[in-house]
Amino acid sequence: MKRFYFLLVLLASLNSINSQEIDSDLIIIKQRMDSIKSYEAQIKLDVDISFINMPSKYGKVKYRQGESTKVTSQDFIMLPKRGLDLTLNELFQHPFITVDRGEDTHKGVNCKVINLIPTSSKSDFSIATIFMDTKAKRIVKSEISTKMEGVFTTSLDYNNIVDVLPTAIEVEFAVNSIKIPLRFLGKETEVDRKAIKEEGSKSGKIFLTLSEVQIAR
Amino acid sequence: MISLIRSEIYKISKQSKTLYALAAILIIEGFVIMSAYYQGAGIIDLLLDNLKDSFEFRGNLLNGNLIIYLILNSLWFHVPLILMIIISGFLTSEYKDKTIETVMLQPVNKLDFILSKYIVSIVFTLLIVLILAVSTFFISYWIFGYGDLVVYLDGLNFFKSDDAFYRLINAFLSGSITMIFFSVVSLTLAVILKDATKTWIVAAIFLICSNLLLKMDFNNDIVNELFFSKLTDSWQYFFYYEIPYSTIYFKNLLLLGYSIVVMIIGILIFKRRDIQ
Numbered sequence: 072m073k074r075f076y077f078l079l080v081l082l083a084s085l086n087s088i089n090s091q092e093i094d095s096d097l098i099i100i101k102q103r104m105d106s107i108k109s110y111e112a113q114i115k116l117d118v119d120i121s122f123i124n125m126p127s128k129y130g131k132v133k134y135r136q137g138e139s140t141k142v143t144s145q146d147f148i149m150l151p152k153r154g155l156d157l158t159l160n161e162l163f164q165h166p167f168i169t170v171d172r173g174e175d176t177h178k179g180v181n182c183k184v185i186n187l188i189p190t191s192s193k194s195d196f197s198i199a200t201i202f203m204d205t206k207a208k209r210i211v212k213s214e215i216s217t218k219m220e221g222v223f224t225t226s227l228d229y230n231n232i233v234d235v236l237p238t239a240i241e242v243e244f245a246v247n248s249i250k251i252p253l254r255f256l257g258k259e260t261e262v263d264r265k266a267i268k269e270e271g272s273k274s275g276k277i278f279l280t281l282s283e284v285q286i287a288r
Numbered sequence: 289m290i291s292l293i294r295s296e297i298y299k300i301s302k303q304s305k306t307l308y309a310l311a312a313i314l315i316i317e318g319f320v321i322m323s324a325y326y327q328g329a330g331i332i333d334l335l336l337d338n339l340k341d342s343f344e345f346r347g348n349l350l351n352g353n354l355i356i357y358l359i360l361n362s363l364w365f366h367v368p369l370i371l372m373i374i375i376s377g378f379l380t381s382e383y384k385d386k387t388i389e390t391v392m393l394q395p396v397n398k399l400d401f402i403l404s405k406y407i408v409s410i411v412f413t414l415l416i417v418l419i420l421a422v423s424t425f426f427i428s429y430w431i432f433g434y435g436d437l438v439v440y441l442d443g444l445n446f447f448k449s450d451d452a453f454y455r456l457i458n459a460f461l462s463g464s465i466t467m468i469f470f471s472v473v474s475l476t477l478a479v480i481l482k483d484a485t486k487t488w489i490v491a492a493i494f495l496i497c498s499n500l501l502l503k504m505d506f507n508n509d510i511v512n513e514l515f516f517s518k519l520t521d522s523w524q525y526f527f528y529y530e531i532p533y534s535t536i537y538f539k540n541l542l543l544l545g546y547s548i549v550v551m552i553i554g555i556l557i558f559k560r561r562d563i564q
Contacts, residue, residue, distance in 0.1 A: 122443035123444045125446040147349055
Protein backbone atom coordinates (compact mmCIF):
# COMPACT_ATOMS: atom_id res chain seq x y z
CA MET A 72 0.00 0.00 0.00
CA LYS A 73 2.88 2.37 0.94
CA ARG A 74 4.51 1.62 -2.42
CA PHE A 75 1.27 2.49 -4.18
CA TYR A 76 1.04 5.90 -2.41
CA PHE A 77 4.69 6.61 -3.18
CA LEU A 78 4.10 5.82 -6.86
CA LEU A 79 1.00 8.04 -6.89
CA VAL A 80 2.89 10.99 -5.35
CA LEU A 81 5.80 10.47 -7.77
CA LEU A 82 3.52 10.42 -10.81
CA ALA A 83 1.67 13.47 -9.59
CA SER A 84 4.89 15.45 -9.10
CA LEU A 85 6.25 14.38 -12.51
CA ASN A 86 3.01 15.49 -14.09
CA SER A 87 3.25 18.91 -12.46
CA ILE A 88 6.79 19.37 -13.83
CA ASN A 89 5.74 18.47 -17.39
CA SER A 90 2.81 20.82 -17.38
CA GLN A 91 4.65 23.77 -15.76
CA GLU A 92 2.60 26.86 -16.52
CA ILE A 93 3.66 30.26 -17.73
CA ASP A 94 3.40 32.88 -15.03
CA SER A 95 -0.15 34.24 -14.92
CA ASP A 96 0.99 37.88 -14.52
CA LEU A 97 3.17 37.56 -17.61
CA ILE A 98 0.19 36.19 -19.54
CA ILE A 99 -1.93 39.15 -18.40
CA ILE A 100 0.78 41.56 -19.56
CA LYS A 101 1.13 39.72 -22.86
CA GLN A 102 -2.64 39.83 -23.41
CA ARG A 103 -2.59 43.56 -22.70
CA MET A 104 0.20 44.04 -25.24
CA ASP A 105 -1.65 41.86 -27.75
CA SER A 106 -4.58 44.25 -27.55
CA ILE A 107 -2.39 46.70 -29.48
CA LYS A 108 -3.11 46.22 -33.18
CA SER A 109 -0.57 48.78 -34.24
CA TYR A 110 1.30 51.80 -32.98
CA GLU A 111 3.40 54.64 -34.37
CA ALA A 112 5.71 57.03 -32.58
CA GLN A 113 8.49 59.48 -33.17
CA ILE A 114 11.74 58.13 -31.77
CA LYS A 115 14.93 59.81 -30.59
CA LEU A 116 18.08 57.71 -30.30
CA ASP A 117 21.11 58.56 -28.19
CA VAL A 118 24.18 56.36 -27.98
CA ASP A 119 26.44 56.16 -24.95
CA ILE A 120 29.48 54.08 -25.90
CA SER A 121 32.94 55.29 -24.90
CA PHE A 122 34.47 55.01 -28.38
CA ILE A 123 31.48 56.28 -30.37
CA ASN A 124 30.54 59.92 -30.78
CA MET A 125 27.18 60.29 -32.40
CA PRO A 126 24.64 63.10 -32.35
CA SER A 127 21.04 62.42 -31.38
CA LYS A 128 19.22 60.69 -34.19
CA TYR A 129 15.54 60.94 -34.97
CA GLY A 130 13.22 58.55 -36.71
CA LYS A 131 9.84 56.93 -36.71
CA VAL A 132 8.91 53.61 -35.13
CA LYS A 133 6.04 51.58 -36.57
CA TYR A 134 4.47 48.36 -35.36
CA ARG A 135 1.69 46.26 -36.82
CA GLN A 136 0.45 43.10 -35.17
CA GLY A 137 2.05 40.06 -36.76
CA GLU A 138 4.99 42.06 -38.06
CA SER A 139 8.27 43.07 -36.48
CA THR A 140 8.82 46.61 -35.22
CA LYS A 141 10.21 48.88 -37.95
CA VAL A 142 12.30 51.99 -37.41
CA THR A 143 12.88 54.40 -40.27
CA SER A 144 15.06 57.50 -40.39
CA GLN A 145 16.62 59.82 -42.93
CA ASP A 146 19.90 59.56 -41.02
CA PHE A 147 22.21 56.64 -40.39
CA ILE A 148 21.00 55.00 -37.18
CA MET A 149 22.19 52.21 -34.93
CA LEU A 150 19.46 50.16 -33.29
CA PRO A 151 20.02 47.71 -30.46
CA LYS A 152 19.28 44.13 -31.44
CA ARG A 153 17.06 43.84 -28.38
CA GLY A 154 14.92 46.38 -26.61
CA LEU A 155 12.43 47.34 -29.30
CA ASP A 156 10.25 44.27 -28.74
CA LEU A 157 7.69 46.15 -26.65
CA THR A 158 4.90 43.69 -27.42
CA LEU A 159 7.00 40.69 -26.21
CA ASN A 160 6.46 38.87 -29.50
CA GLU A 161 10.10 37.86 -29.80
CA LEU A 162 10.10 36.31 -26.31
CA PHE A 163 6.89 34.42 -27.00
CA GLN A 164 8.03 33.21 -30.41
CA HIS A 165 9.18 29.83 -29.04
CA PRO A 166 7.91 27.84 -26.01
CA PHE A 167 9.39 28.48 -22.57
CA ILE A 168 8.75 27.89 -18.92
CA THR A 169 8.77 30.51 -16.19
CA VAL A 170 10.27 30.29 -12.71
CA ASP A 171 9.13 32.64 -9.97
CA ARG A 172 12.11 34.49 -8.43
CA GLY A 173 10.18 36.41 -5.83
CA GLU A 174 9.97 40.16 -5.54
CA ASP A 175 12.42 43.01 -6.08
CA THR A 176 12.27 46.75 -6.58
CA HIS A 177 13.22 48.67 -9.71
CA LYS A 178 13.37 52.47 -9.55
CA GLY A 179 11.19 52.41 -6.46
CA VAL A 180 8.56 50.14 -8.02
CA ASN A 181 7.84 46.84 -6.32
CA CYS A 182 8.19 44.16 -8.98
CA LYS A 183 7.56 40.49 -9.40
CA VAL A 184 10.66 38.83 -10.85
CA ILE A 185 10.49 35.75 -13.06
CA ASN A 186 12.93 33.80 -15.19
CA LEU A 187 12.01 32.67 -18.66
CA ILE A 188 13.75 29.49 -19.70
CA PRO A 189 13.18 28.38 -23.30
CA THR A 190 12.22 24.76 -23.88
CA SER A 191 12.98 24.87 -27.59
CA SER A 192 16.45 24.87 -29.10
CA LYS A 193 15.17 27.29 -31.74
CA SER A 194 14.91 30.07 -29.19
CA ASP A 195 17.64 32.70 -29.62
CA PHE A 196 17.93 33.41 -25.89
CA SER A 197 19.16 31.09 -23.17
CA ILE A 198 17.50 32.78 -20.20
CA ALA A 199 15.60 35.99 -19.52
CA THR A 200 14.84 37.74 -16.26
CA ILE A 201 11.71 39.87 -16.30
CA PHE A 202 10.74 42.51 -13.73
CA MET A 203 6.96 42.97 -13.83
CA ASP A 204 4.98 45.80 -12.32
CA THR A 205 1.94 43.65 -11.64
CA LYS A 206 -0.19 46.58 -10.50
CA ALA A 207 0.32 48.55 -13.70
CA LYS A 208 0.40 45.31 -15.73
CA ARG A 209 3.60 46.03 -17.59
CA ILE A 210 7.28 45.14 -17.75
CA VAL A 211 9.73 47.62 -16.27
CA LYS A 212 12.99 45.78 -16.75
CA SER A 213 14.34 42.75 -18.58
CA GLU A 214 17.69 41.00 -18.80
CA ILE A 215 17.91 38.78 -21.84
CA SER A 216 20.91 36.49 -22.31
CA THR A 217 21.03 35.74 -26.01
CA LYS A 218 22.88 32.77 -27.43
CA MET A 219 24.89 34.74 -29.96
CA GLU A 220 24.76 38.45 -29.11
CA GLY A 221 25.44 38.68 -25.38
CA VAL A 222 23.28 40.07 -22.61
CA PHE A 223 20.84 42.94 -23.16
CA THR A 224 19.43 44.75 -20.14
CA THR A 225 16.42 46.89 -20.93
CA SER A 226 14.87 49.40 -18.58
CA LEU A 227 11.51 50.93 -19.46
CA ASP A 228 10.04 54.16 -18.11
CA TYR A 229 6.42 55.15 -18.47
CA ASN A 230 4.75 58.54 -18.37
CA ASN A 231 1.98 57.50 -16.01
CA ILE A 232 0.41 54.48 -14.32
CA VAL A 233 -1.97 53.65 -17.18
CA ASP A 234 0.29 53.88 -20.23
CA VAL A 235 0.83 50.59 -21.99
CA LEU A 236 3.88 51.69 -23.96
CA PRO A 237 6.99 53.25 -22.42
CA THR A 238 8.22 56.74 -23.31
CA ALA A 239 11.87 56.04 -22.48
CA ILE A 240 13.81 52.84 -23.06
CA GLU A 241 17.39 52.27 -21.95
CA VAL A 242 19.19 49.29 -23.43
CA GLU A 243 22.52 48.21 -21.96
CA PHE A 244 24.79 45.66 -23.62
CA ALA A 245 28.41 44.55 -23.88
CA VAL A 246 30.31 45.82 -26.90
CA ASN A 247 33.86 45.28 -28.11
CA SER A 248 36.12 48.19 -28.96
CA ILE A 249 36.99 48.89 -32.57
CA LYS A 250 39.94 46.70 -33.52
CA ILE A 251 40.83 47.71 -37.05
CA PRO A 252 41.10 51.42 -37.67
CA LEU A 253 41.72 51.90 -41.37
CA ARG A 254 44.70 53.79 -42.71
CA PHE A 255 42.69 56.33 -44.60
CA LEU A 256 39.91 56.79 -42.11
CA GLY A 257 41.83 59.07 -39.82
CA LYS A 258 45.20 60.34 -38.77
CA GLU A 259 45.55 58.18 -35.67
CA THR A 260 46.07 54.83 -37.23
CA GLU A 261 48.25 53.06 -34.71
CA VAL A 262 46.61 49.93 -33.34
CA ASP A 263 47.42 49.35 -29.70
CA ARG A 264 46.60 45.65 -29.65
CA LYS A 265 47.71 45.18 -26.04
CA ALA A 266 45.45 47.96 -24.82
CA ILE A 267 42.54 46.61 -26.82
CA LYS A 268 43.10 43.12 -25.42
CA GLU A 269 43.23 44.46 -21.87
CA GLU A 270 40.14 46.57 -22.44
CA GLY A 271 38.07 43.59 -23.56
CA SER A 272 34.41 44.35 -23.92
CA LYS A 273 32.78 47.47 -22.54
CA SER A 274 29.22 48.17 -21.68
CA GLY A 275 27.34 50.43 -24.00
CA LYS A 276 23.95 52.04 -23.67
CA ILE A 277 21.40 53.30 -26.10
CA PHE A 278 18.56 55.56 -25.04
CA LEU A 279 15.34 55.54 -26.99
CA THR A 280 12.79 58.26 -26.34
CA LEU A 281 9.31 57.82 -27.76
CA SER A 282 6.98 60.73 -28.38
CA GLU A 283 3.71 61.36 -30.20
CA VAL A 284 2.71 57.75 -29.53
CA GLN A 285 -0.41 56.71 -31.43
CA ILE A 286 -1.90 53.34 -30.51
CA ALA A 287 -4.63 51.51 -32.41
CA ARG A 288 -6.41 48.69 -30.57
CA MET B 289 55.30 93.74 -60.39
CA ILE B 290 51.79 93.16 -61.77
CA SER B 291 53.20 92.70 -65.26
CA LEU B 292 55.65 90.12 -63.86
CA ILE B 293 52.80 88.26 -62.18
CA ARG B 294 50.81 88.36 -65.45
CA SER B 295 53.83 87.05 -67.30
CA GLU B 296 54.25 84.20 -64.79
CA ILE B 297 50.58 83.28 -65.08
CA TYR B 298 50.89 83.29 -68.86
CA LYS B 299 53.96 81.03 -68.68
CA ILE B 300 52.17 78.57 -66.36
CA SER B 301 49.07 78.48 -68.53
CA LYS B 302 51.21 77.64 -71.56
CA GLN B 303 53.30 74.98 -69.85
CA SER B 304 52.23 71.34 -70.30
CA LYS B 305 53.29 70.54 -66.72
CA THR B 306 50.29 72.52 -65.49
CA LEU B 307 48.02 70.14 -67.33
CA TYR B 308 49.99 67.21 -65.95
CA ALA B 309 49.36 68.51 -62.42
CA LEU B 310 45.64 68.79 -63.06
CA ALA B 311 45.58 65.35 -64.68
CA ALA B 312 47.47 63.84 -61.72
CA ILE B 313 44.98 65.33 -59.26
CA LEU B 314 42.02 63.99 -61.23
CA ILE B 315 43.65 60.56 -61.59
CA ILE B 316 44.11 60.33 -57.80
CA GLU B 317 40.49 61.36 -57.39
CA GLY B 318 39.41 58.73 -59.90
CA PHE B 319 41.37 55.98 -58.15
CA VAL B 320 39.86 56.78 -54.74
CA ILE B 321 36.35 56.88 -56.19
CA MET B 322 36.88 53.59 -58.05
CA SER B 323 38.28 51.79 -55.02
CA ALA B 324 35.47 53.16 -52.86
CA TYR B 325 32.89 52.06 -55.43
CA TYR B 326 34.17 48.50 -55.52
CA GLN B 327 35.49 48.04 -51.96
CA GLY B 328 33.65 50.69 -49.95
CA ALA B 329 30.92 48.44 -48.58
CA GLY B 330 33.55 45.94 -47.38
CA ILE B 331 35.52 48.71 -45.70
CA ILE B 332 32.46 49.95 -43.82
CA ASP B 333 31.58 46.38 -42.84
CA LEU B 334 35.07 45.88 -41.47
CA LEU B 335 34.93 49.11 -39.49
CA LEU B 336 31.57 48.34 -37.92
CA ASP B 337 32.22 44.62 -37.51
CA ASN B 338 32.52 44.76 -33.72
CA LEU B 339 29.21 46.57 -33.38
CA LYS B 340 27.23 44.11 -35.45
CA ASP B 341 26.62 41.81 -32.48
CA SER B 342 24.79 44.52 -30.57
CA PHE B 343 23.38 46.75 -33.30
CA GLU B 344 21.43 46.73 -36.48
CA PHE B 345 22.27 49.52 -38.89
CA ARG B 346 19.87 51.57 -40.96
CA GLY B 347 21.15 53.97 -43.60
CA ASN B 348 24.09 54.19 -45.95
CA LEU B 349 27.54 55.19 -44.77
CA LEU B 350 29.14 54.71 -48.20
CA ASN B 351 28.04 58.08 -49.48
CA GLY B 352 29.48 61.23 -51.04
CA ASN B 353 30.72 62.63 -47.74
CA LEU B 354 32.86 59.55 -47.03
CA ILE B 355 34.30 59.65 -50.56
CA ILE B 356 35.14 63.36 -50.18
CA TYR B 357 36.84 62.56 -46.87
CA LEU B 358 38.88 59.79 -48.50
CA ILE B 359 39.97 62.12 -51.30
CA LEU B 360 40.68 64.86 -48.75
CA ASN B 361 43.21 62.48 -47.20
CA SER B 362 45.33 62.83 -50.34
CA LEU B 363 46.41 66.13 -48.73
CA TRP B 364 48.71 64.01 -46.55
CA PHE B 365 51.06 63.10 -49.37
CA HIS B 366 49.84 62.88 -52.96
CA VAL B 367 48.67 66.46 -53.51
CA PRO B 368 51.64 68.18 -51.79
CA LEU B 369 54.06 65.92 -53.71
CA ILE B 370 52.50 66.87 -57.06
CA LEU B 371 52.46 70.55 -56.05
CA MET B 372 56.10 70.49 -54.92
CA ILE B 373 57.24 68.88 -58.19
CA ILE B 374 55.28 71.27 -60.41
CA ILE B 375 56.01 74.45 -58.46
CA SER B 376 59.72 73.84 -58.11
CA GLY B 377 59.67 73.45 -61.89
CA PHE B 378 58.47 77.05 -62.23
CA LEU B 379 62.02 78.15 -61.36
CA THR B 380 64.23 75.17 -62.20
CA SER B 381 62.94 75.18 -65.80
CA GLU B 382 64.03 78.83 -66.05
CA TYR B 383 67.53 77.84 -64.90
CA LYS B 384 67.56 74.85 -67.26
CA ASP B 385 66.36 76.80 -70.31
CA LYS B 386 68.47 79.81 -69.27
CA THR B 387 65.41 82.03 -69.73
CA ILE B 388 66.17 83.52 -66.32
CA GLU B 389 69.33 85.07 -67.76
CA THR B 390 67.28 86.67 -70.52
CA VAL B 391 64.82 88.02 -67.99
CA MET B 392 67.58 89.42 -65.81
CA LEU B 393 69.05 91.23 -68.80
CA GLN B 394 65.82 93.21 -68.86
CA PRO B 395 65.17 96.02 -66.38
CA VAL B 396 63.61 93.62 -63.94
CA ASN B 397 64.10 93.83 -60.20
CA LYS B 398 65.30 90.50 -58.76
CA LEU B 399 63.08 90.95 -55.72
CA ASP B 400 60.01 91.57 -57.89
CA PHE B 401 60.87 88.60 -60.09
CA ILE B 402 61.20 86.05 -57.29
CA LEU B 403 58.32 87.56 -55.34
CA SER B 404 56.08 87.20 -58.38
CA LYS B 405 57.15 83.54 -58.58
CA TYR B 406 56.10 83.01 -54.94
CA ILE B 407 52.80 84.84 -55.43
CA VAL B 408 51.94 82.85 -58.55
CA SER B 409 52.95 79.61 -56.80
CA ILE B 410 50.53 80.38 -53.98
CA VAL B 411 47.75 81.27 -56.43
CA PHE B 412 48.46 78.07 -58.39
CA THR B 413 48.32 76.01 -55.16
CA LEU B 414 44.99 77.54 -54.18
CA LEU B 415 43.66 76.93 -57.68
CA ILE B 416 44.67 73.25 -57.60
CA VAL B 417 43.08 72.75 -54.14
CA LEU B 418 39.95 74.56 -55.38
CA ILE B 419 39.72 72.35 -58.48
CA LEU B 420 40.28 69.26 -56.33
CA ALA B 421 37.59 70.34 -53.86
CA VAL B 422 34.98 71.38 -56.43
CA SER B 423 35.42 68.28 -58.60
CA THR B 424 35.46 66.03 -55.52
CA PHE B 425 32.25 67.47 -54.08
CA PHE B 426 30.51 67.42 -57.45
CA ILE B 427 31.50 63.88 -58.49
CA SER B 428 31.10 62.33 -55.02
CA TYR B 429 27.63 63.71 -54.36
CA TRP B 430 26.58 62.95 -57.93
CA ILE B 431 27.64 59.29 -57.80
CA PHE B 432 27.28 58.40 -54.11
CA GLY B 433 24.68 60.88 -52.83
CA TYR B 434 24.41 62.45 -49.39
CA GLY B 435 24.54 60.81 -45.97
CA ASP B 436 26.21 60.70 -42.58
CA LEU B 437 29.99 60.69 -42.41
CA VAL B 438 31.90 58.23 -40.22
CA VAL B 439 35.53 58.96 -39.34
CA TYR B 440 37.87 57.05 -37.05
CA LEU B 441 39.60 59.73 -34.99
CA ASP B 442 39.77 59.23 -31.23
CA GLY B 443 37.03 56.64 -31.71
CA LEU B 444 34.23 56.45 -34.20
CA ASN B 445 32.81 59.87 -34.95
CA PHE B 446 29.52 60.15 -36.79
CA PHE B 447 28.52 63.45 -38.38
CA LYS B 448 25.21 64.36 -39.92
CA SER B 449 25.32 65.17 -43.63
CA ASP B 450 25.08 68.97 -43.29
CA ASP B 451 27.62 68.97 -40.46
CA ALA B 452 29.93 66.75 -42.54
CA PHE B 453 29.67 69.18 -45.47
CA TYR B 454 30.65 72.09 -43.22
CA ARG B 455 33.63 70.16 -41.82
CA LEU B 456 34.81 69.00 -45.25
CA ILE B 457 34.66 72.51 -46.71
CA ASN B 458 36.64 73.90 -43.77
CA ALA B 459 39.12 71.03 -43.96
CA PHE B 460 39.85 71.90 -47.59
CA LEU B 461 40.30 75.58 -46.61
CA SER B 462 42.60 74.67 -43.74
CA GLY B 463 44.42 72.12 -45.90
CA SER B 464 45.13 74.78 -48.52
CA ILE B 465 47.31 76.58 -45.94
CA THR B 466 49.32 73.39 -45.47
CA MET B 467 49.62 73.05 -49.24
CA ILE B 468 50.84 76.68 -49.48
CA PHE B 469 53.57 75.86 -46.97
CA PHE B 470 54.81 72.89 -49.01
CA SER B 471 54.64 74.92 -52.24
CA VAL B 472 56.67 77.77 -50.73
CA VAL B 473 59.23 75.25 -49.42
CA SER B 474 59.56 73.64 -52.85
CA LEU B 475 60.15 77.01 -54.55
CA THR B 476 62.77 77.91 -51.93
CA LEU B 477 64.44 74.54 -52.54
CA ALA B 478 64.44 75.39 -56.25
CA VAL B 479 66.14 78.72 -55.44
CA ILE B 480 68.80 76.90 -53.42
CA LEU B 481 69.36 73.86 -55.66
CA LYS B 482 68.51 75.26 -59.15
CA ASP B 483 68.54 71.76 -60.64
CA ALA B 484 65.12 70.16 -61.23
CA THR B 485 65.98 66.56 -60.34
CA LYS B 486 67.85 67.50 -57.17
CA THR B 487 64.96 69.75 -56.12
CA TRP B 488 62.37 66.99 -56.71
CA ILE B 489 64.37 64.50 -54.65
CA VAL B 490 64.94 66.91 -51.78
CA ALA B 491 61.31 68.06 -51.90
CA ALA B 492 60.08 64.47 -51.74
CA ILE B 493 62.43 63.71 -48.85
CA PHE B 494 61.24 66.87 -47.09
CA LEU B 495 57.61 65.77 -47.48
CA ILE B 496 58.29 62.22 -46.28
CA CYS B 497 60.29 63.46 -43.27
CA SER B 498 57.61 66.00 -42.49
CA ASN B 499 54.98 63.23 -42.41
CA LEU B 500 57.20 61.02 -40.26
CA LEU B 501 58.05 63.84 -37.85
CA LEU B 502 54.36 64.64 -37.49
CA LYS B 503 53.84 61.35 -35.68
CA MET B 504 57.04 61.55 -33.67
CA ASP B 505 56.81 62.59 -30.03
CA PHE B 506 59.73 64.90 -29.18
CA ASN B 507 59.10 64.64 -25.42
CA ASN B 508 58.99 68.42 -25.32
CA ASP B 509 55.71 70.33 -25.32
CA ILE B 510 57.16 73.42 -26.99
CA VAL B 511 58.72 71.45 -29.85
CA ASN B 512 55.61 69.30 -30.16
CA GLU B 513 53.49 72.43 -30.54
CA LEU B 514 55.75 74.74 -32.51
CA PHE B 515 57.79 72.52 -34.83
CA PHE B 516 56.65 72.98 -38.45
CA SER B 517 55.88 69.31 -39.10
CA LYS B 518 53.43 69.32 -36.18
CA LEU B 519 51.40 72.06 -37.86
CA THR B 520 50.60 70.37 -41.15
CA ASP B 521 47.62 68.37 -39.90
CA SER B 522 45.28 71.21 -38.91
CA TRP B 523 42.70 70.19 -41.50
CA GLN B 524 42.27 66.81 -39.76
CA TYR B 525 41.14 68.55 -36.58
CA PHE B 526 37.80 69.31 -38.22
CA PHE B 527 36.96 65.64 -37.78
CA TYR B 528 37.24 65.55 -34.02
CA TYR B 529 33.76 65.42 -32.59
CA GLU B 530 34.28 68.77 -30.88
CA ILE B 531 36.22 70.97 -33.30
CA PRO B 532 39.23 72.54 -31.49
CA TYR B 533 39.04 75.87 -33.31
CA SER B 534 41.76 77.57 -31.24
CA THR B 535 44.22 74.77 -32.08
CA ILE B 536 43.34 75.02 -35.77
CA TYR B 537 43.75 78.82 -35.83
CA PHE B 538 47.04 78.56 -33.93
CA LYS B 539 48.46 75.89 -36.22
CA ASN B 540 47.40 77.69 -39.40
CA LEU B 541 48.72 81.08 -38.30
CA LEU B 542 52.03 79.58 -37.23
CA LEU B 543 52.31 77.63 -40.47
CA LEU B 544 51.65 80.83 -42.43
CA GLY B 545 54.43 82.40 -40.36
CA TYR B 546 56.76 79.54 -41.29
CA SER B 547 55.77 79.97 -44.95
CA ILE B 548 56.66 83.67 -44.81
CA VAL B 549 60.01 82.91 -43.14
CA VAL B 550 60.84 80.24 -45.77
CA MET B 551 59.82 82.70 -48.49
CA ILE B 552 62.06 85.44 -47.05
CA ILE B 553 64.98 82.97 -46.92
CA GLY B 554 64.38 82.09 -50.58
CA ILE B 555 64.15 85.76 -51.60
CA LEU B 556 67.36 86.66 -49.73
CA ILE B 557 69.29 83.76 -51.27
CA PHE B 558 68.00 84.62 -54.74
CA LYS B 559 68.85 88.30 -54.35
CA ARG B 560 72.37 87.70 -53.12
CA ARG B 561 73.21 85.03 -55.66
CA ASP B 562 74.45 85.78 -59.14
CA ILE B 563 72.28 84.35 -61.86
CA GLN B 564 75.24 82.94 -63.81
